[in-house]
Amino acid sequence: xxxxxxxxxxxxxxxxxxxxxxxxxxxxxxxxxxxxxxxxxxxxxxxxxxxxxxxxxxxxxxxxxxxxxxxxxxxxxxxxxxxxxxxxxxxxxxxxxxxxxxxxxxxxxxxxxxxxxxxxxxxxxxxxxxxxxxxxxxxxxxxxxxxxxxxxxxxxxxxxxxxxxxxxxxxxxxxxxxxxxxxxxxxxxxxxxxxxxxxxxxxxxxxxxxxxxxxxxxxxxxxxxxxxxxxxxxxxxxxxxxxxxxxxxxxxxxxxxxxxxxxxxxxxxxxxxxxxxxxxxxxxxxxxxxxxxxxxxxxxxxxxxxxxxxxxxxxxxxxxxxxxxxxxxxxxxxxxxxxxxxxxxxxxxxxxxxxxxxxxxxxxxxxxxxxxxxxxxxxxxxxxxxxxxxxxxxxxxxxxxxxxxxxxxxxxxxxxxxxx
RNA sequence: CGGAGUGUAGCGCAGUCUGGUAGCGCACCUGGUUUGGGACCAGGGGGUCGAAGGUUCGAGUCCUUUCACUCCGACCA
Numbered sequence: 001x002x003x004x005x006x007x008x009x010x011x012x013x014x015x016x017x018x019x020x021x022x023x024x025x026x027x028x029x030x031x032x033x034x035x036x037x038x039x040x041x042x043x044x045x046x047x048x049x050x051x052x053x054x055x056x057x058x059x060x061x062x063x064x065x066x067x068x069x070x071x072x073x074x075x076x077x078x079x080x081x082x083x084x085x086x087x088x089x090x091x092x093x094x095x096x097x098x099x100x101x102x103x104x105x106x107x108x109x110x111x112x113x114x115x116x117x118x119x120x121x122x123x124x125x126x127x128x129x130x131x132x133x134x135x136x137x138x139x140x141x142x143x144x145x146x147x148x149x150x151x152x153x154x155x156x157x158x159x160x161x162x163x164x165x166x167x168x169x170x171x172x173x174x175x176x177x178x179x180x181x182x183x184x185x186x187x188x189x190x191x192x193x194x195x196x197x198x199x200x201x202x203x204x205x206x207x208x209x210x211x212x213x214x215x216x217x218x219x220x221x222x223x224x225x226x227x228x229x230x231x232x233x234x235x236x237x238x239x240x241x242x243x244x245x246x247x248x249x250x251x252x253x254x255x256x257x258x259x260x261x262x263x264x265x266x267x268x269x270x271x272x273x274x275x276x277x278x279x280x281x282x283x284x285x286x287x288x289x290x291x292x293x294x295x296x297x298x299x300x301x302x303x304x305x306x307x308x309x310x311x312x313x314x315x316x317x318x319x320x321x322x323x324x325x326x327x328x329x330x331x332x333x334x335x336x337x338x339x340x341x342x343x344x345x346x347x348x349x350x351x352x353x354x355x356x357x358x359x360x361x362x363x364x365x366x367x368x369x370x371x372x373x374x375x376x377x378x379x380x381x382x383x384x385x386x387x388x389x390x391x392x393x394x395x396x397x398x399x400x401x402x403x404x405x406x407x408x409x410x411x412x413x414x415x416x417x418x419x420x
Numbered sequence: 421c422g423g424a425g426u427g428u429a430g431c432g433c434a435g436u437c438u439g440g441u442a443g444c445g446c447a448c449c450u451g452g453u454u455u456g457g458g459a460c461c462a463g464g465g466g467g468u469c470g471a472a473g474g475u476u477c478g479a480g481u482c483c484u485u486u487c488a489c490u491c492c493g494a495c496c497a
Contacts, residue, residue, distance in 0.1 A: 013432045017490050110497065144495055261497055293497055329456055367457035385456060
């Protein structure tokens with residue numbers, strides 16, 4: 001893509017209302033835009049691209065683990081929620097409204113009931129099990145206090161998966177598989193994270209684990225063991241506990257952003273909703289279920305909370321809207337522009353996500369392009385400038401802002417190696 | 421829902437105490453000069469001051485009511 005044709009409204013001023021780094025930077029770098037209602041944001045082109053990239057990583061790993069992607073309507077009949085009693089339990093957080101026929105509906109905050117309904121209408125035999133179905137879809141929760149930009153919006157993109165099994169043992173096997181799958185997803189996204197024991201909250205069920213992105217700004221307090229991999233949310237462990245219940249090692253307190261949560265549900269939903277299958281003994285049994293969520297839009301905030309500096313965002317390779325930014329120092333210089341166009345085509349041909357900063361208006365000089373590169377936080381910038389007469393370009397690494405001079409003929413290979 | 425704060429141009433703000441017909445920076449438009457780290461000069465466009473009501477000759481400013489947003493708390497996949 002060419003910068004000159006993209007809507008990227010970067011700003012120098014820090015928005016007054018934003019407190020968190022991710023909130024400020026995503027606004028300043030033109031990824032998102034405040035709509036006016038609390039917790040509602042427009043995703044601008046850069047934000048949409050980044051969201052889609054993160055979403056693709058989530059989808060790929062789930063598909064590899066044998067999950068089935070589906071798509072449910074965001075509007076759900078309230079009657080489904082009444083079957084499980086959650087219409088009352090969710091309270092005001094569940095946004096309700098009526099259609100022209102006075103029928104009650106909700107904007108889905110999560111989809112256990114809707115997905116159980118999908119499965120009970122289609123799965124009748126143990127031979128069809130196990131089954132894991134998921135969607136990556138917008139959710140709406142009328143939060144008491146939405147805040148911190150994408151961290152706790154009212155409308156947010158969530159991956160919600162639901163597994164159905166004949167036995168508890170098989171559900172636990174899937175639970176472990178999802179834990180491994182989540183670890184792959186978070187690792188691919190370049191995140192530093194911790195899996196912790198957690199409370200099951202309003203979803204209900206037996207065991208649950210949370211995937212915490214480690215960041216000082218996190219809303220959750222967690223206890224982690226420095227000797228083994230044990231970790232727990234303070235909701236489920238005494239905050240003054242100093243010894244690891246697993247290995248006896250030292251526990252220390254830290255902050256985390258809850259970006260994923262997996263639950264062993266059992267029959268909490270299948271029983272009241274009469275979602276049953278016929279077992280090998282020809283008897284009806286309720287499905288044993290698991291449910292697994294990832295806050296996809298929250299991941300964007302989490303990635304930035306963990307990866308930013310005073311100049312702007314520092315996206316990880318898997319999440320950056322573009323991995324390479326070609327900066328044409330003087331876009332009116334024909335030679336520079338020619339070299340830049342050629343490099344742009346070559347990188348595209350090699351499958352590299354590249355942005356060409358070809359802006360040639362008189363207000364957009366080299367300084368502006370550099371500032372935008374730093375603020376947006378793409379992984380690398382290639383500066384096509386004066387050195388081009390000697391066959392050299394400058395390669396800048398966003399993470400440490402280091403600069404190196406590279407021969408033009410080698411730059412494609414160097415970049416591909418770095419992005420590997 | 422309790423506490424605190426803020427609503428004035430697209431964004432960031434001043435003006436409100438002490439009422440006199442709206443201003444600054446950024447952004448935007450035109451022309452010129454610049455061109456490797458958010459340039460400079462000149463000119464220009466854009467606001468019924470969150471909303472409603474009231475006091476007054478006159479309200480951004482005073483009074484009443486109301487709405488929204490932000491932060492802290494409670495709550496929360």
